[in-house]
Structure formats: structure tokens, C-alpha cells
Amino acid sequence: LFLFLVILMADSNSFEDQECDYLFKAVMIGDSAVGKSNLLSRFAKDEFRLDSKPTIGVEFAYKNIKVGDKLIKAQIWDTAGQERFRAITGSYYRGALGALLVYDITRRVTFENIKKWLHELREYGNSCMAIVLVGNKSDLTHSREVNEEDGKALAELEDLYFMETSAMENINVEDAFLQLIRKIYETTIQKNL
Numbered sequence: 001l002f003l004f005l006v007i008l009m010a011d012s013n014s015f016e017d018q019e020c021d022y023l024f025k026a027v028m029i030g031d032s033a034v035g036k037s038n039l040l041s042r043f044a045k046d047e048f049r050l051d052s053k054p055t056i057g058v059e060f061a062y063k064n065i066k067v068g069d070k071l072i073k074a075q076i077w078d079t080a081g082q083e084r085f086r087a088i089t090g091s092y093y094r095g096a097l098g099a100l101l102v103y104d105i106t107r108r109v110t111f112e113n114i115k116k117w118l119h120e121l122r123e124y125g126n127s128c129m130a131i132v133l134v135g136n137k138s139d140l141t142h143s144r145e146v147n148e149e150d151g152k153a154l155a156e157l158e159d160l161y162f163m164e165t166s167a168m169e170n171i172n173v174e175d176a177f178l179q180l181i182r183k184i185y186e187t188t189i190q191k192n193l
């Protein structure tokens, strides 16, 4: 299991010729248009896409992160609009060590659907998966339909990390991903060493 979960990397594409110690796969999950791909592009490239075109086929981005003295390459998968067609399958979750579970604070239904996504994650995903619950679009305070307390309460109930973010204003985006990656590191690497 350990070998399956953690692949020792010798990659030289980024962090100029530095070798990575680990490769982690994590997935973005949640309803359509909650901001998953914008969160990911903000984190991976520090840019905000104003338009999004749902395309078929999974997309992913890489980012190198230092945790302690280890260099971790995070490979983060995005649904690329497939959640619209209920086409997220087992292969999307396979080997994933963590998930960023996203809802939109301005659309209550996307928060109510979190339970459904959790159910799916627990059915297809690894049992020790690290999960961060994210309430995105925190910049849209006037159209808020989900209080921060509701997000916190659900996270406590389901034993998840929680954070509100704004991909548009770049608030807490990096923190949410870093928390996820640190949590993956703690639950998989440290426990197995």
C-alpha cells in the first residue's frame, strides 16, 4: 500500500534540477462552477481565469512544495467539467491521497451536495484520504447563502479541515492547498516511516 501511495520521484522539470522526494496525487471535487479550476490555476500558476470552458477529460497541475526538509510534488487533478455529466469514475480517485472538497458560499445547494460528494469520496477513495472542505467565493459577501459557521460545523461533524477562500481575490487559496499537502504528508509518510 505504501509503495502504491507514495512514488519516489526523480524529476528535474521544475525546481531547477532538484529531485523531489515524493509525488502526491490529490483531487478537486464538488459541484460545477463552485470555482475548482480557478482555485487550482490560482494555486498552480497564480493567475485567475475569468472564463471557464468545461472540457471533457481530466486536467491536472503540478506544484512543488517544501514540507520540512522534503520536497513534495503535488499532482492535483481537476474534474474539467465532467461532474456535470456524473462522469467522475473510480479512476479519478485511484491513488489519490487527498481531496479539496469545494462548495460555493453563494449557492446553498452546492453546500448541501457536499454530503453526496463525501459519500462518493468514501466509496471510491482511499480510506485515509486527507480532506479539506473549502467554501469558495468568500469575496461575494452580499450574495452569501452559507454562513461560515455552517461550514465549520459540517467540517467538525465529518472530521475535515475547513477554510473559506476566494480564488478571485486570492484569499486563503495557497493555505488551503498547503494544509491539504501537509495533512497528506502527516497521514501517509510520517505514519509509515
Ligand code: GDP
Residues within 6 Å of the ligand: 031, 032, 033, 034, 035, 036, 037, 038, 039, 049, 050, 051, 052, 053, 081, 136, 137, 138, 139, 140, 165, 166, 167, 168, 169
Ligand atoms: P468549476 O466548474 O468548479 O471548475 O468552476 P470554475 O473555476 O470554472 O468557476 C466557475 C465560475 O465562478 C467562473 O465564472 C469563475 O469566474 C467564478 N469564480 C470562481 N472562483 C471565484 C471566486 O472566488 N470569486 C468569484 N466572485 N467568482 C469566482
